[in-house]
Every structure is written in C-alpha cells, then in structure tokens.
Amino acid sequence: MPRQRKNFIHCPESVDHYTCLINRYQTGAGMGLHQDKDEQDLGAPIVSVTLGAPITFLFGGVLRTDKPSRWLLEHGDVVVWGGVSRLYFHGVAPLGKRASHAATGAVRYNLTFRRVVG
Ligand SMILES: O=C(O)CCC(=O)C(=O)O
Numbered sequence: 001m002p003r004q005r006k007n008f009i010h011c012p013e014s015v016d017h018y019t020c021l022i023n024r025y026q027t028g029a030g031m032g033l034h035q036d037k038d039e040q041d042l043g044a045p046i047v048s049v050t051l052g053a054p055i056t057f058l059f060g061g062v063l064r065t066d067k068p069s070r071w072l073l074e075h076g077d078v079v080v081w082g083g084v085s086r087l088y089f090h091g092v093a094p095l096g097k098r099a100s101h102a103a104t105g106a107v108r109y110n111l112t113f114r115r116v117v118g
C-alpha cells in the first residue's frame with residue numbers, strides 16, 4: 001500500500017496570492033480597450049493564456065488613444081505584460097465567425113493569472 005503523503009501542500013504566510021480569471025468568448029464577443037488596475041499589487045505581471053479558437057489581441061500604450069498593435073493569439077499562446085507595460089491599454093477584437101478549434105469549437109477561453117496581494 002502506498003504511503004500517504006501528509007502536509008503535501010505547504011502554504012506559508014508569505015506566499016504570493018494569485019487569482020485566475022477565466023473569460024469565455026463566443027462568436028462576435030470581444031473586450032474593449034482597458035487597463036488591468038484593480039489588483040492591489042501592480043508590480044507583478046499579468047500572465048494570459050489562450051485556449052481554443054484564435055482571436056486578435058490589441059495591445060496599446062499608456063494612453064487610451066495610443067494606437068494598439070494587433071496580435072493573432074492561437075491555442076496555447078501565452079502573453080505576459082508587466083513592468084512599464086503593466087498598465088498599457090489592451091483588449092480583444094470580436095471573435096470571428098469562422099474562428100474555431102478542434103478542442104473547443106467556436107469558443108475561445110482566456111485565463112489571466114494576476115497577483116492580487118503584494
Ligand atoms: O481575453 C484576453 O486575451 C484579454 C483578457 C483581459 O484583458 C482581461 O481579462 O482583463
């Protein structure tokens with residue numbers, strides 16, 4: 001009989017606190033330009049994972065009026081923004097009518113990992 005592992009998860013007081021926000025996009029759904037600034041700790045980067053259908057990610061600058069660059073994000077792509085770009089405006093264009101992936105059909109999932117407590 002295998003030994004039981006006890007206290008396998010050790011969670012000291014000082015551990016960083018991360019959240020994972022999951023967004024689900026259907027055809028035509030997007031997200032307008034915005035800043036991620038609700039986190040208490042803006043020192044840690046945002047880590048963003050795309051799963052499923054491809055979408056166009058818009059990455060601007062520190063001003064809402066800065067013209068965003070456009071990036072095709074596909075299944076498995078990871079985007080990280082932090083440091084000087086931590087508060088850059090960003091968003092996603094509406095999910096295209098023909099966008100799909102074998103694993104999710106016409107749906108894209110986005111996972112963003114954020115440190116919420118410094
Ligand atoms: O779906 C994305 O790639 C971006 C999501 C995002 O910017 C957010 O949840 O704040």
Ligand SMILES: [Fe+2]
Pocket residue numbers: 034035036090
């Ligand atoms: Fe965001």
